[in-house]
Amino acid sequence: MAQVADYVLQRLTEWGVESVYGYPGDGIDGLLGAFDRAKGELEFIQARHEEMAAFMACAHAEFTGEVGCCTATSGPGAVHLLDGLCDAKLDHQPAVAVVGRQERLGLGAHYRQEVDLERLFADVSEFCQMVVHPGRARHVIDRAFKTALTTRGGSPPSSSPTTFRRRTPNPRRRRSTVRCSPASAGAARASCPTRENCAGPPAS
Amino acid sequence: MIVGPDAAGAADRITQLAERIGAGVAKTPSGRDVLPDDLPFAAGVAAAFGSAPAASLVRDCDTLLLLGAHDFDTCLLPGSGPRCRVVTVDAASGACPVDEDVFSAVRVTGDVALTLETLLPLLHRRTDRRWRDAVEDAVEEWHAEGQEKARRFFGMAVSPRSVVAELSARLPDHAIVVTDTGSALDWWTRHLRLRDGMRAVLSRRLATPGAAVPYALAARLAFPERPVIALVGDGALQAGGMNELLTVRRHLERLADLPPVIFCVLNNEDLSRLTWRRRQGAGDPRIPTTGEVAAVSYARYTELLGLPAVRCVRPGDVALAWEEALEAKGPQVLEFMVDGDTPPDWADPGGRAHGGQGPPLRHAAGTPSWRLRITASASRRLGSA
DSSP states (O other): OOOHHHHHHHHHHHTTOOEEEEOOOGGGHHHHHHHHHHTTSSEEEEOSSHHHHHHHHHHHHHHHSSOEEEEEOTTHHHHHHHHHHHHHHHTTOOEEEEEEEOOGGGTTTTOTTOOOHHHHTTTTOSOOEEEOSGGGHHHHHHHHHHHHHHSTTSSSOOEEEEEEEBOOOOGGGGGGOOOBSOOOSSSOOOOOOOTTTSSSOOOO | OEEOGGGTTOHHHHHHHHHHHTOOEEEOGGGTTTSOTTSTTEEEEOSTTOOHHHHHHHHHOSEEEEESOTTOOGGGSSSSSOOSEEEEEESSGGGOOSOTTTSOEEEEESOHHHHHHHHGGGOOOOOOOHHHHHHHHHHHHHHHHHHHHHHOOOTTOBOHHHHHHHHHHHOOTTOEEEEOSSHHHHHHHHHOOOOTTOEEEEOOSSOOTTOHHHHHHHHHHHOTTSOEEEEEEHHHIIIIIHHHHHHHHHTHHHHTTSSOEEEEEEEOSBOHHHHHHIIIIIOOOOOHHHHBOOOOOHHHHHHHHTOOEEEEOOGGGHHHHHHHHHHSOSEEEEEEEBOTTOOOOOSSTTSOOOSSSSOOGGGGGGSSOHHHHHHHHHHHHTTTO
16 A cells, blocks of 8 residues: 555656655655655655755756755754755745654654744745645645746745655554654544545546 | 846747837846847846946836846846836736836736737837947947956966856857856856857855756756756855765766766855955955865866866866867866956946946947946946955
8 A cells, every 4th residue: 555655756746746856864754765666757866965955956947947846854954955945936936845744743842853844934935834634645735836836926936845744653553654744633544645535636 | 128037938029129129138147048148239137246238228228128027136226216117027916026116117917928929019110229229339349348358367377257258159059057156157147148049047046155066967957968067166166066066976877978067166265256245345355264265176076076077277278178078978077277366347346236337328329438438437446456
């Protein structure tokens, strides 16, 4: 069964993304595994620093007119992204950042590397949303891309970090743990959205 | 007319319109590749620290038409009130750079090419060509002066002007030129002449040092068939670019047989643009503790990574270095040891193009030399340097 992270990459592909610029970190462990499973469908281009990855995403948008996509882990990785996302914003380039986040239980609890990403990205993003339920992954990704593409000519332009809360491995649930994107509130069920169980059919 | 990035694809219409109304055309930095530089009425980059003809154009025009120029710096407009009529065409209403409270602008929201297509049949050809002639004369003189300056060098140091001028003379068709911030940007503004079909991209508004190397890599991956040249100063290269050459190295196998990606490093061991601003603006000398860039041989560093590199230290070798680099394939670093004491040709050292610094361009048709006036006014302002 596909994990949420696999679905995220699938959806990026459906939006026309062929390469994602980024730097690894444990906040996006699930996504990194999904890149491996995607077997070249979507290429992960590893930069030396998240700032550089965001510049690459911005430049990709500038050169191709497509949405540039980058990814980083929570905390320091997310902070590093800021400069490149700001670059995209100021030069009106559509960019989407997929950012890791710690487990929901750790939010606001001085969790290691915790940074309030919504506040962090407030000035560089037109749309910034944390995915808190697998069933919302598609909706949030789609909004991020639509926002990036439609507001690029507007004066407060368009980088759209979408944060995915990372679920830390839980020994009792190791087999079913979804690391990228969380279980739902209340029921800690690690189900994953597929095209079928996401709300509505895919845009394509 | 000022064209910006949202006017991309409208070059034919822009040319027709400029011809029809007898206008000169300057470009915003992000709109640099919207219109080729080899057109006689293309006045270069309108920006703080932009080209002199563009500054005169903005300062002296009676009507300013901004086309898709969301990144136009309105600080260039003289004074705080409306001195000239302003007409803007923008793809989105929120992208208009001109504040309507300050300037009485006619604002059109629409695709630039489509808008101009609609507008053109409604416009009569302007018979009085004096303004247009004055602009063309100014542009021609400015290019000639630039070429003359690029041929000069002092002592045995390579002139950074010649590095960009010699590249410009050899730019392959469809080349992509990426520029970092720093003095590389000044020589990009002054000595690079893009032809039709070329791209020029930079971190424009944020102007982050270190953006050129990742930009160039993204360009290479997006367009595997086009030559890519990055103009990077040593300060910018040390601000992340050196690290990112590791990423280039990592992809060497897939890039090796593709057209060249040339990382041109202008090595002057100085944060040259900053120190020139300080020297001109505040009258301060070069201050080693804050201005100097740690000396590194970027060619040797690059070779250590396993990438090809060439170091050029003699003025007479610049042209040959470019020829060989452009004939090669794959990524390479081309390091030039350049003269950091080459002053930039900023139209206004304070970064503004406010009027009053020289006689108006619109009277140029009746006066002998546009260049003399500009240089006279520039030397007055650069006196403290």
